[in-house]
Amino acid sequence: MKEILDASKEKMSKSVAVYQNEMTSLRAGRANPRLLDRIMVDYYGTPTPLPQIGNINVPEARMIVIKPWEKKMISAIEKAIQKSDLGLNPTNDGEVVRLVFPDLNEERRKELTKMARKSAEGAKVAVRSIRRDAVEQIKKLKKDSLITEDEQRKAEDDAQKITDKAIKDIDGICAAKEKEIMEV
Template identity: 45%
Template sequence: MQLDPTNLLDSLEEHMMKTEEALGSSFSAIRTGKASPALVEHVTVEYYGTPTRLKEIAGITAPEPRLLVIQPWDTTAVSAIEKALLASNIGITPMSDGRTLKLPIPELSQERRQALAKQAKSECEEAKVALRNIRREGNEAAKKAQKDGIYTEDELKKMLDDIQKLTDRYITTLDKLLAAKEKELMTV
């Protein structure tokens, strides 16, 4: 990642925002007791020899709180989609009528809820590591800019302090996302 010292904080914030968005999208794929298209839309299907995301070859809807319906635009893809869903680790067996696939979402057991909460915590920790790496790269860029004469020593100290504050703000945001996801998972 190439960082410009003149707008260092802006580019760091942009990278941190992307990390937050990535965590939010991975949280949406973690199954709760409700049906959500995000649960399966990233499943990769072998479609005419090409790995394709499910959402690109089928409509995914949740007509009921505990049911997902997958309607392929090409009915010849039904068996390939079924095979991909079985191979993915979502833990739900699809029911096919030849034209559509239905995924009944079972009630989560307490053990499964705890395992999913642990998975969410792990993904949050990975996002925090990514934020710390962004912070480290920003600190290195600021120190290099000071060496090159772009920043004075006082400006460097202020920049390092601002980078730390930005990192702390995003880590707090990630912790809030995790707390909300854990609450959602543990609510029966």
């Protein structure tokens, strides 16, 4: 029974971590190099993650500078960024690629907040699904007479407590991201 709860706790922690990672890649007006992690650049015919092609720095709050290891990759990096869903317009000076993050307007801020909430709801659904699976396993143990009714009730309560904590963590991450997005 402890194994069931431990496995559920671990799965829920992973769901929270995935959501947290998702929120770091949600653009909030500030330059965050993690936004570039998903961008794939055509590196001699092979799609390669942008961070593996050059050095990425954040010299100012709203600017990212990418210095490729090879200067001839500048145009490929620009194309990959333009094709991405970031909505940024890269500029280059022959040495580096610069990404300037414009201020977010009110409409875009609300849209990003909505995306954060929708993603939070998806993470909560995943956590509840994990709890449901754990409770089903616990009920099966009771049905097979491997545990008593009191043990079943306690295990189900423990599963609920683990779930409540994971959902509270998700809500906290979402609230922090919303605050960051709405900051002018």
